[in-house]
Amino acid sequence: MIKGKKVVSQSFFPSLLLLVIFFAIMGVMNHGLTLSFVKSLILTNTPALCLAIGVTVTILVGGTDISLGSIVSLVNVVIITLAGLGYSITISALIGLLVAVICGVFNGIVIGIMRVNPLLTTFATSTIYAGIALWILPNPGGSIDYAFAKWYMGGLFGFIMTPVMLLILLVFIWAGAIRTPFGLKAYALGCNEKKAYASGINVNGIRVLVHTFAGLTAGVAGICLTATICSGSPTVGATMSLNSIAAAVIGGVSLNGGKGGIFGAILGAGFLSILSSIVVAANFSSYSQSFIKGLILLIGVIASILAGDKVLKDKIKGIFCKGGAKS
């Protein structure tokens, strides 16, 4: 699909580079990466990757979604509560998924049909979803059959892990969707809403669909997270929303819409995960850790933006090979 040479010019390239570099650093620091480390990395961060996908599609159409983390909490609580009431894991998980999709649809309706700003809408709905989660399950607790975790940690053919399968599934759904006319229209909408409307594009419909899909990703994230922790925690997703936006941007997704794709977002989220580990592995003093992490993040983002910005690149080149234009 993507030709080798072209990779370098893709918007996700900087994030790919960052991810590779940081993996290498991690490898050097720990004298090689163990399989179990990589495995836990995947198990732990699949929810974050799912959300990065979800938030990216909303950003692509010129919106955003900061309620996905709260949806994750809600899904977790729903699954645990239903399991506690004696429903099977499968049923509980599917209902959890359904709840997430409904949350997404609600976001979509408020944003698309009621035309309220996406950032604020999802700020408000995140309060609502988090509230419902806390209302249903005021206390962290409850548990679910360990078979769930086994299923999650296990996988098909022994080596493709379940979380990877789930991610591939989400990627497939989206990749399929953007190959239908919907895809081009979504990118068009992300570029300019008024022109999209004038071009006969169903603006409302696309927004609703996109937020629905984002809800779905949060649902999958919630299922994965629940399988990781095997228990309920009403506030567990709270911090995930903003991280996912950072991941998207590192992955070359333009917050103005219409540019980038979920592939970059996945790489961006991967980078963020490995960053958390690196800061620990480097064993910085605990007081400097968050400061250093912030700085690395800042440098990473700037680097990825510089790498993707032709004009700036040329400028920098110009500084190094002076006189190219003048003499």
Add this chain to the structure above:
Amino acid sequence: MSQAKNNIMIETLKNSYTPAIVGSILLLIFGRVLSKGFLSINNISSILMMTSILTMASIAQAAVIISGDSGLDMSIGAIMSMTALFGPMIVLQSEGASVAVMVIAVIVMGGMVGLINGIGVQFLKVVPLVMTLIMSSVVNGFSIFITKGQPAVSVNDALLGISKQLVGPVRILSAIVIILLVLLEVFFLRKSNYGRSLFLVGNNTNAANLCGINSKWVIIFAYVFAGAIAGLAGLMLVGYAGTAQMNMASSYTMLSVAAVVIGGTKLTGGKGTFIGGALGALVLILIATILQALNMVAGLRSLIQGVILIAILMVNSRAPKLRQ
């Protein structure tokens, strides 16, 4: 003639403050119905105090939002927390002098963070949301790094004095903020060349550049201004709270965005007011206060808060229809 009158009527009704004002009045009535003491001088006074601090945060936020180019400052809470920690550490012989120096120091500190934000956004082309989001973790990290998480803060009496009663429900802090608000709105935002340039730059950077306005610096200064005001807000917060905690202001970031939007400012830039943000702040604080007065479980409270917010946004902040 009557047509013209009608127009004026419509203009006033369409005034972006109207929903916030109507909302506040409704909420006050609602609060009074729920609890007898809601309109007591003391409660109003305390609502005004909290509103004042959020107002400061929203002034900062509004400046950045107006500056356009998807401007948003997600570091306001972090800046406030930082100056709340470091500000009170300044101790001189006289408490009054300490406060004076503190004010300058927090403005400078906040302004510095704003400068970095601005440079990141304008020169390094990092999207504002992300630049300021990351700066907020850098700033929080910095506070922990420097204080080792153990700030030696004791807030002096002069600073604590901002909670003193002035007239009726108005305390010193609210009075300062109201005066500051009006001054900034009128002389900074509306009348000053800078403020007017800010609107133009926020609306159409390219056109502003061609007019000879240096849009880069206009935008950078908006972040500096926001940082400085947030810095000041942090000092006010610690004066109000009496003690400092790490990250004590983190919730102010999103609240300030919400306040600005409820106050009628569009997130697209080039448009907006500080006063609207103040009204938005009042609405948000009233909602929070009313919900506190209702005795209910936390989850339900948060649910209702979100629903009210959505309702306000739907009534107040809908984008115009695409079809006219």
Add this chain to the structure above:
Amino acid sequence: MSLEIKNVSKHYGAVIAIKEANMVVNSGEVRAILGGNGSGKSTLAKVISGLVGSNSGEISFDGVPLDFSSPKDAKKHQVIMTSQELSLFKNLTVEENICICNLPTKNMMTNRKQMKERAKDILKRMQLESLMGKLVSELAPNQQYMVELAKAIVQEPRILIIDEITSALYREDVEIVDEIVSELKQKGCIILFISHRMAELYAMCDSVTIMRNGETVGTYPIMDKTEDEYLSLMIGSKIESYHGEGKHQEKSKRDIFMRANHIPIPSYHTYEMLEIGKGEIIGIAGLQGHGQTDLLQALYGGFGKINIELDGKKVTVKNAKEAVSHGFAYISGDRERDGTFSERNLTENLSAVQELVKHKKIPNAKKVLDELHVKYDNQNELITSLSGGNQQKIVVGRWLTASPRIIFADDPTKGIDVNARTDLHKEFAKIANNGNAVVMISSDDDELVSITSMVKTSKVIVMYEGHISAILEGNDINRENIFAAAMPINAIPEEKGAREDDKR
């Protein structure tokens, strides 16, 4: 088969945009809609194509009422409009843009192959095959307007409304448009053609409906009346148009006002030099995208530091701010991008330079607006509530109030009606005659011929591939010479070598 518009009215708040408009257009007819800026042409187009709703009246096609709830709805009935503001998406390719309204599918998936074929077909007809695969953001403005048209054609319109796309087009583009219009006409398509360029209207249209103040004042077979007669109908009083050909002053010695020896043209990596005399108007001609805009931008500090000689003194211009301080002005025809502050009111838009950059007051904003004949309701309304042409007048007015010494103007009259355009030319001439200078690009060669005839010293320079390929003076300034210089036949094989030589 006919399109019938009966008593259609539309108002935006208190502003009446169309008032009881009436017209009947028959199948296979190309109908020009002619009117001053703000006379309601675009609004009428938008009402017909479903983009805005009307307040009253009826539109019917073949006796069947058309009452579209959205552009999508209109498109279903093959009623298509090209937009004066363009409806292209810069992040998509040309072929994606062309087909976006009606993407071909295969098993639900977008059939990219078929999409490309469709786009290619139409682009071939327009001699624009080379645009295939490019992003719209990479295209020159005239190419974008052509793609906008292609996007409409591909939808196989039964009613096509072309709203001023030709104002950014060059002669050869317009010829293509002409061909396409005749093809459609043959198929029985109804075409409404909105333009301010009389020559085109005469060439392409069968009949014309004149609009004034939102009303349709009359419909005539196009050949029935002269340009001046139409102009008078538009304005409502008798008026004569101005043509410059043959009226130029002979070459004369000029006092050098400004000289720039090393002007970068980044699009072609070339450099040029330019001398501007006191009181001179310099017209810049050439096919779109041959470095004209670069030349002006560079002089205005748009590409970083540039050394110039001004009044015999060496000065450098680093950016627009410095340019303004030297008394330069830059007027762009790309309103949306370079001109208007859409969220601000008329006064603010007008005072941006004089008050905020030059720190002087504008004593009487109303007077300025009236002098430019801006059609407005009150000074505190948003600029977007004005019609396109009136918005442009305010952008021009912004600079006129700042009493500039040199005006750099890039197609400044784009979308301005004939009458206002003449007014503007007179303003420019007045400024030049006061010892200042005007350097102006126009996509309309006629305009350059006219304006350069209005002052004592003038010239037209023609650009080709980043170079000045000809400098015309005196009576050499005419359409034929400009056209010839814009496409130097033997320049093509040598282009590379020539370019290299010029890199000093």
Add this chain to the structure above:
Amino acid sequence: GSGDSTKNATTESTDASEEGFVIGFSNGYWGNTWRAQMVEDFEARCEEYKEDGIIADYMVSNTESDATEQLNQINAMIDAGVDALIIDPVSPTTLTSAVQSALDKGILVVIGSDPAAYEGTYCVCGNDAAFQSILTTWICEKLGGKGNIVSITGEAGVGTDILRQDAAAEILAKYPNIKELASVPGRWSETEAQSVMSTYLSTYDNIDGVLTQDVMAEGILKAFENAGETPSLMTGDTVKSFLTTWSEMDDFDSIGVTYTCGFICTVLDVAVGLLQGEELNESALVANPYDKNLKNTIMLDPTYVVTREGDQDAVWMEGHDLSKAITLDKALEMVADKADTNFLDGWLSREEVAEAYFK
């Protein structure tokens, strides 16, 4: 060699003391001074062990309540080859996968400071129930078993807060004439608590006492001050600035119970002891607060209970023999040379820990 560290620890303790253990500490919240002081205590204790050559190195990671980040940090520590993991969890229920992979590698896992229940781990945590029971009993007793109180709790949905609310409810049930007018989260934030208290003061005119947890006391006092009222009874805090304010207010009575930052030292002591192959007293282990069937927990009772009188025999001290009642003056003396934001702190010596919990 991380795969067999448990075995290492139990059988070759001499070997370990040559090389030393590597200890990892993952702290799940990092937003207040209390936590900072805890990390400081932890690092100081680690340095002591390092000097003695018992531990070779230690790693500390902090996260701002981000469960995923905590898991990443723990995984990184596991991969870096720690011998023991001490975890102060973001939430009592989010650790399953990390605990599992640590245990798979034979790493000792001790949940510390705040509790969580995981099979195969130890839990050494503060006794939230005791903490809140003392506070609640105190206020009920001071009111003479009759009156109206308002509650300001911690953060909704957080484990610690829930354990404390449960304990408070249990005690309140014993005093039928004490009426809880309202209960609202103050989110362990001075400003939030101040705002909640202001609302209370305007909503109710019959408040006899305020029941709250730590951290929020000063905000509540400020609300009273701003309303021009003086509180008479309020459960308080042991942060220096509050203790000072309290000592200056004559008509006001309060109590401070430590949920001691220094507990973390004991957590570390226990972890090191276990690594060295020592065995815990059966009697030391009690049921986990989150799982009555899991007897893996050492409950650390509040170190100090500060009242004006410092009465060890007071009713609220019943059943809390390990907590030491001290007077306000004594407490002030103990924090005299500390920063204003410091909490009254204290920890058992290594010998005391060995004595109390190990065979």
